[in-house]
Amino acid sequence: MAKRHAAPKGTRDLLPPETAVWARVESIARRVFGLYGYREIRTPIFEETELFQRGVGEATDIVGKEMYSFVDKGGRNLTLRPESTAAVCRAYVEHGMQQLPQPVRLFYIGPQFRYERPQKGRYRQFHQIGAELLGGKGAESDVEILLMLVAFLRELGFADLRVLVNTVGDAESRAAFRGKLVEYLAPRKDQLGEESARRLVTNPLRILDSKSPEEQALLAGAPKLEESLTARSREHFARVLSSMEASAVPFRIEPRLVRGLDYYTNTVFEITSEGLGAQNAICGGGAYEGLVDALGGPPTYGVGFAIGEDRLIEVLPPSSPARDVPRPVIVRAVPWGRRLPSFAFEDADASGRFVELLRARGIPALDFEWGDAKRAYAAAEAYGSEWVVLIGEDELSADRQTIERVVLREVRTRHERRLSVAEAMDQLSETGPKALG
RNA sequence: GUGAGUGUAGCUCAAUGGUAGAGCACCGGACUGUGGCUCCGGUCGUUGUGGGUUCGAGUCCCAUCACUCACCCCA
Known part of the structure; x- marks a missing residue:
């Protein structure tokens, strides 16, 4: 036997019936996002490596060690996309979308790639459902996108969502805070772990969400980001909070929430769920004021989120509407x-014709020999x-060319009835499976 | 990149260092002529891979690969 192959490390095949749930989740996403006026964008699955270096940031783990990069035959440095915000902003600039009525509302659905050790809820090829609002004004944009996100998750049947919100301040706030934080931590460098010690130089803010108890104890006495916020950032966050409170969506302020991408400014948020092991974030996002600018566009306010579709489906409630997938009759x-064995192939043809009738009515159906x-x-x-529909000889007309009746059986209850074709059609139209989008 | 655990049939799992098995699933047949039952038979394995120890390795040792979980980080 020839050598067998397995899907590459960190990748997996999605198989039926699970793929039907994926399709339903995506279709619900399209519907809900459509209600908010968001339209789909599809960007390439790979981009110039430089786009991510500039867009996501050299100091991030994503760019530093997780990119699937390669050189093509033309000598171009390319990378399989590790996230999509940078690409959406690139497209915004490339297609002059700042000339469209602002803000521009976009969503995307598709695979992303990061070279990491796989574990529960983490894959090298994973999938994100995300949205970006570009050219907005600020706090109200943040709230709009948060409310849409929560609306989508509720449509999927999530009842208890943990929505965590924080601000990381604007560039000015962060520069000021960074100085104070380094001033506090530098003399205590020996109390930091190896990773945090390195971050002291590359990205001090990231030390804040360290899980190490020793470091958290150390941080208890550190300056607070909140104290370094500019008046503008302070006001921005206050407006987000008051709008959120008015919206009746429960949320919590999580001062330690920092997020790992360089481009975030002011509002950041995250939604977590039980049942995912260590990787409990199903969704993260925030605002980014400098990204479009950094990619050669005009200064543009942006805010967006990305949902980990793999994780989302992992914790999808059992009662979720996304599990209502078509199950063929x-x-x-x-x-x-009584005339066996003459009863044979032509009768199977008859069942095939009945199946076509069901399909013409929009009812998924499958026939067997x-x-x-x-x-x-x-x-x-x-x-x-x-x-289950069963057709025996007695259900056929005398010449056996026509189906007159069928036996319709409900699998769960084992209850069955002998019905005319029209009656069976009506029954299945009413209570049978629908061909869902 | 670091650590731990696990690799036996399509799936779930057995097999004291001594002839690789069971259930389920799948395929064929018998029976049943309102039927998911029952019975008979069949396909499927270089025990992840490569070395080593041994008269003999699924079992012990080493390496390697894969999977799982955790760290790191993120969705």
């Missing part, structure tokens, strides 16, 4: 009737079907 011609009813039940189980 199983139709089978069975060897019942003539044979034992046992197979029909096995198939119903495999497809999660709720209805």
Whole structure:
């Protein structure tokens, strides 16, 4: 036998029936985002490496050690996208979207790539559903995008969401705070771990969300970011908080929430969920005021989020509407009737015609070759079907060219009825599976 | 990149260092002529891979790969 292959490390095949849930989650995302006036953007799956270096930031782990980079045959340095915000901003600039009525509202759905050790909820190819609002005015944009995010998650059936909000201040606030923080930590450098000691130089703010108890104890006495906020940042955050309170979406201020991407300014947020192990964030985002500018566009206010679709589906409530996937009606011609064994292929054709009638009514249906009813039940189980239609000789017309009746059986209750074709059609139209978008 | 655990049939798992098995699933047949039952039979394995110890390795040792979980970090 030839060598067998496995999906590359950190990647996986998504198979039915799970893929139907993915399709439903994405279709619900499109619907909800559409309600807020957001439209889909599809950017390339790879970009110039430099885009991410400039956009995401050299100091981030993503750029520093997690990029899938390669050189193509033309000598170009390219990278499989590790996130999509930078690409969306690149497209905004490239296509002159600042000339459209502002703000521009965009969403995207697709795979992302980061070279990391896989674990629960973390893959090298993973999928994000995200949205970006570009050219907005500030706090109200932050709130709009947060409310849309929560609306989407509620549509998916999430009841208890932990929405964490914080501000990291604008560039000026951060520069001031950075100075104070380094001033406090530098003399205490020996109390920091290796990683945090390095960050003291590269990205001191990141030390704040360290999980180490020793470092947290040390940080208890450190200057607070809040105290370094400029009046502008302070006002921005106050407006976000008051709008959020008015919205009736429960949230919590999490002062230690910093986020790992360099481009965030002012508002940052995160939504976490139980049941995901160590990787408990299903969604993160925030505002970025300098990104479009840094990518050669005009100064533009941006805010967005990214949802980890893999994680989202991992913790999807059992009752989620996204689990309402079409389960085909199983139709089978069975060897019942006194004239066996003449009952055969032409009757299987008859079942095929019945299936086409169901499909024409928008009812997903699947037929099997003539044979034992046992197979029909096995198939119903495999497809999660709720209805089985059986057609025996007695259900056919005298010349056996037409189906007059069918036996309609509900799998769950084992209750069955012998109905005319029209009655069965009506019953299935009413309570049967629908071809969902 | 670091650490721990696990690799036996498509799936779930057995097998004291001594002939690689069971259940489920799948395929075929018998039976059943309102039927998911029952019975018979069948396909599927270089025990992740490569070395070593041994008369003999699924089992012990080393390496390697993969998976899982955690660190780091993030979605």
